[in-house]
Amino acid sequence: MSHVTFTLLMALLISGAVALPGDRSGRERVYSAAYTFLVCVASIVGGGWLMYLVHG
């Protein structure tokens, strides 16, 4: 399994877990999970490019 695949799996796990706490409706939880997952993916891509620019 490549680092990218594992990182995406972790992002999926974190998104699901972060959506579970609190008093929210099912729809809110789905939105929250989707939002967190997209933010994670954006951070992974952004961080990857940043490291590429810093280290080459």
Next chain:
Amino acid sequence: MRPAVKSPRTARSVPAAALAVFGWLVPGGGYLLIGRKRQFALFLLLVSTAFAAGLALHGGNLWPQPDELQGLDGFTTLLAQAGGLVKGLAGGPYLLARLFDYSQGFLQGRLHEYGTMLLVMAGLLNLLALADSWELRKAER
């Protein structure tokens, strides 16, 4: 005379210490004590699965030894030690792994890193469940 009403077990009747200890020992157990069974089941599943996958990949569960930290700067050492501490937050699964003599230091290799990351994640997820059940208990009082 007012009739004695047997009140259901509510968040009010759960002592904070019991919630903290049970929530740590049983992944998501804090939810069970305040009567949120679905959240309990989901967190139990998530934390146990993450921990089991971490063990299957031979993730490191021991406190980092000085020779493993040799050559690392202060911040990285602190992160490694924090990672060692966080794995213990998984509670029951962590204690069971130690009981059954699972002891793995840090090994070089991608799969071991994945395993260690999953063990850390299991601890953090249990901490999230514990903190949320604590907050819900306070809110329901």
